[in-house]
Amino acid sequence: MVNINIVTTEEIKNKGKGIYFYYGFGNSHVGRCFMVYSERGISCLQFTDMLTETCLSKLQKKLSSAIFIENNNNIQLIVNKVFSLKNKHCFELWIEGTSFQIKVWQTLLQVPYGQLISYESLAQQAGYPQAVRAVASAVARNPVAYLVPCHRIVRKNGDIGNYRWGKETKEAIIKWENKILNIDI
Structure with missing residues (x-):
C-alpha cells in the first residue's frame, strides 16, 4: 500500500526547517536506484544515477533549511522492501x-x-x-x-x-x- 502525503506551502515557506532527509543509492532487480526520504515519507525514487543531482538539488534548493544526510545502507534496506516479491509493506510518500x-x-x-x-x-x-x-x-x-x-x-x-x-x-x-x-x- 502506498499513501501520498503532500508537501504543504507552510513546509516550503519554512524551507524544511527541522526536517532530516536521507539519500543514497540501492540496487534493485531492474537496476540502480537513487532515493531521498524523511520521516514524512519517500520524496524521490529514481532508476539510474543520471537524474540524481536534479532530484536532490531541487529538494536542497526548495528546502534549504533541512538537513541532508547520505545513508546508502538504509536506502538499500528500503529498496529491498520496495522490490520484495510479495510486497506487504506500507509506504508513505511525501511529494510536491x-x-x-x-x-x-x-x-x-x-x-x-x-x-x-x-x-x-x-x-x-x-x-x-x-x-x-x-x-x-x-x-x-x-x-x-x-x-x-x-x-x-x-x-x-x-x-x-x-x-x-x-x-x-x-x-x-x-x-x-x-x-x-x-x-x-
Whole structure:
C-alpha cells in the first residue's frame, strides 16, 4: 500500500526547517536506484544515477533549511522492501505537485499489478477525459518511480511508449510484475 502525503506551502515557506532527509543509492532487480526520504515519507525514487543531482538539488534548493544526510545502507534496506516479491509493506510518500498532478498520481496507485492501461483510460479514471496530454505530462513528472506505477501506462495502440528512466527499465518492471503474478507476456 502506498499513501501520498503532500508537501504543504507552510513546509516550503519554512524551507524544511527541522526536517532530516536521507539519500543514497540501492540496487534493485531492474537496476540502480537513487532515493531521498524523511520521516514524512519517500520524496524521490529514481532508476539510474543520471537524474540524481536534479532530484536532490531541487529538494536542497526548495528546502534549504533541512538537513541532508547520505545513508546508502538504509536506502538499500528500503529498496529491498520496495522490490520484495510479495510486497506487504506500507509506504508513505511525501511529494510536491499541483492538485492536478496529485490526482493523477493517486489514480495511478489504483492500477493493479499486471495491468496496463492507456493514457486515455487513466485520464478518464482521474476525471479528466479531455486532458489526455496534461495527464501524460503529470505521469512523466512522477518523482517516485515504481511505487507510483507510471510504468503501467501505455499508448492507446498498446505500444509500451517512453519512460522517464528508459524503455528497457519499463519493460523489465512490467516483466517482473507479470512474473510475480505468473502472467505470460
